[in-house]
Amino acid sequence: xxxxxxxxxxxxxxxxxxxxxxxxxxxxxxxxxxxxxxxxxxxxxxxxxxxxxxxxxxxxxxxxxxxxxxxxxxxxxxxxxxxxxxxxxxxxxxxxxxxxxxxxxxxxxxxxxxxxxxxxxxxxxxxxxxxxxxxxxxxxxxxxxxxxxxxxxxxxxx
Amino acid sequence: xxxxxxxxxxxxxxxxxxxxxxxxxxxxxxxxxxxxxxxxxxxxxxxxxxxxxxxxxxxxxxxxxxxxxxxxxxxxxxxxxxxxxxxxxxxxxxxxxxxxxxxxxxxxxxxxxxxxxxxxxxxxxxxxxxxxxxxxxxxxxxxxxxxxxxxxxxxxxxxxxxxxxxxxxxxxxxxxxxxxxxxxxxxxxxxxxxxxxx
Numbered sequence: 001x002x003x004x005x006x007x008x009x010x011x012x013x014x015x016x017x018x019x020x021x022x023x024x025x026x027x028x029x030x031x032x033x034x035x036x037x038x039x040x041x042x043x044x045x046x047x048x049x050x051x052x053x054x055x056x057x058x059x060x061x062x063x064x065x066x067x068x069x070x071x072x073x074x075x076x077x078x079x080x081x082x083x084x085x086x087x088x089x090x091x092x093x094x095x096x097x098x099x100x101x102x103x104x105x106x107x108x109x110x111x112x113x114x115x116x117x118x119x120x121x122x123x124x125x126x127x128x129x130x131x132x133x134x135x136x137x138x139x140x141x142x143x144x145x146x147x148x149x150x151x152x153x154x155x156x157x158x
Numbered sequence: 159x160x161x162x163x164x165x166x167x168x169x170x171x172x173x174x175x176x177x178x179x180x181x182x183x184x185x186x187x188x189x190x191x192x193x194x195x196x197x198x199x200x201x202x203x204x205x206x207x208x209x210x211x212x213x214x215x216x217x218x219x220x221x222x223x224x225x226x227x228x229x230x231x232x233x234x235x236x237x238x239x240x241x242x243x244x245x246x247x248x249x250x251x252x253x254x255x256x257x258x259x260x261x262x263x264x265x266x267x268x269x270x271x272x273x274x275x276x277x278x279x280x281x282x283x284x285x286x287x288x289x290x291x292x293x294x295x296x297x298x299x300x301x302x303x304x305x306x307x308x309x310x311x312x313x314x315x316x317x318x319x320x321x322x323x324x325x326x327x328x329x330x331x332x333x334x335x336x337x338x339x340x341x342x343x344x345x346x347x348x349x350x351x352x353x354x355x356x
Contacts, residue, residue, distance in 0.1 A: 110304035123321060132300050
């Protein structure tokens with residue numbers, strides 16, 4: 001585990017990593033819908049041997065489902081730098097009481113190492129990395145939307 | 159045996175002094191004999207003894223006798239302990255932290271630190287490194303390795319870039335990248351013990 005990334009939501013807001021936004025249930029559900037499509041597209045990309053494309057779309061699906069959860073809690077990443085990390089941190093913070101789901105978010109966060117290797121060091125994406133990214137995305141799609149829906153129906157403001 | 163100021167962070171009196179402090183302050187539970195400290199610092203035991211006595215005199219280290227052996231450890235009550243730990247962790251910590259993290263990951267045959275950080279650590283001058291490059295040889299589980307990578311960055315506050323290759327790829331060395339890594343300074347991490355070869 002990496003405790004440094006498990007910062008409470010309120011502290012992430014106070015520290016300026018996140019900002020408060022109005023909760024919009026339709027936007028949250030649209031992001032989950034996009035993420036589900038990304039999971040299918042990633043599988044299709046893997047099927048034709050486009051490992052880089054499959055990984056990138058699976059990673060983006062992970063980011064979107066985490067963003068959907070963060071938005072359901074009325075927060076989003078602030079500013080232009082490090083917004084992916086802040087989005088994952090927000091989702092992890094929202095899941096403080098659900099360690100299995102939070103572990104999945106941590107796994108999604110760690111996909112940044114593969115992404116950085118591919119984008120900045122021209123490292124090839126392996127089939128194992130793609131399989132892992134798709135598994136993580138499917139895990140997030142199973143675990144996070146119920147938490148998001150519960151939040152949207154019970155307490156729509158942060 | 160002359161020990162120049164460390165190229166990695168030339169604020170310490172000598173490279174040997176920095177390595178002794180890093181070995182003891184970054185693991186305050188560690189007790190080490192003078193002979194072992196000499197080996198860790200790459201100097202002769204009489205020089206290690208002088209260095210240790212100086213650091214004990216300054217209150218940064220303490221010692222105790224067990225039989226005929228004199229064991230040295232960090233004195234955590236020193237007001238300079240925590241600030242020095244922060245400086246040492248940032249400058250000399252990567253070898254210890256990365257070694258310990260990778261030692262806990264299955265499927266790694268060999269690991270080494272290369273690039274500008276390794277060059278500075280080994281005394282080659284140049285600009286301060288902005289990250290630590292690590293080559294992992296073997297087939298570690300991806301999620302486990304990435305989680306270890308995240309912990310390294312949390313601990314060191316510096317990006318740690320890990321590249322993983324297979325054992326056959328390392329032996330064949332048929333890429334410019336691998337030929338470059340093999341030709342330039344690197345630190346091979348001992349994933350089974352506590353010493354590292356350069």
